[in-house]
Amino acid sequence: MTWTTPPPERHGEHCPAKNRSDEPGSVAELVNFGIQNMIVYGCQFALQVGRILREEKLLSGDESYCAYRGKVRFRVIPGVF
Incomplete structure (x- = not known):
């Protein structure tokens, strides 16, 4: 018997870009110090x-944002920014 289509691949091999560990932002960057x-x-x-x-700086010119900024002390990271 001859194959007319390629044999089935193992899970994950069909998309090699998702398995790469050298891409910026990958988990390997965090693990490999x-x-x-x-x-x-x-x-x-x-x-x-x-x-x-x-x-x-740009948003500080808007009156409604200035009012919001007066109510909320930290807008990005609580306790920091």
Whole structure:
């Protein structure tokens, strides 16, 4: 008997991109500690903080947001930001 279609693959092999551990943001980056990973996450964190500060500056011109800001002390991370 000859196969007319390829044999069935094992679970997970049909989508190799989901099995890759070298993609940014993968679980392997969190588990495998390294200076490169710390640099990447540090840069991402710094960019996120900069974005939040710029957004706050832009929204502070809106009266309704100023009223909201007066009611809510921490808007992103409770106790921090």
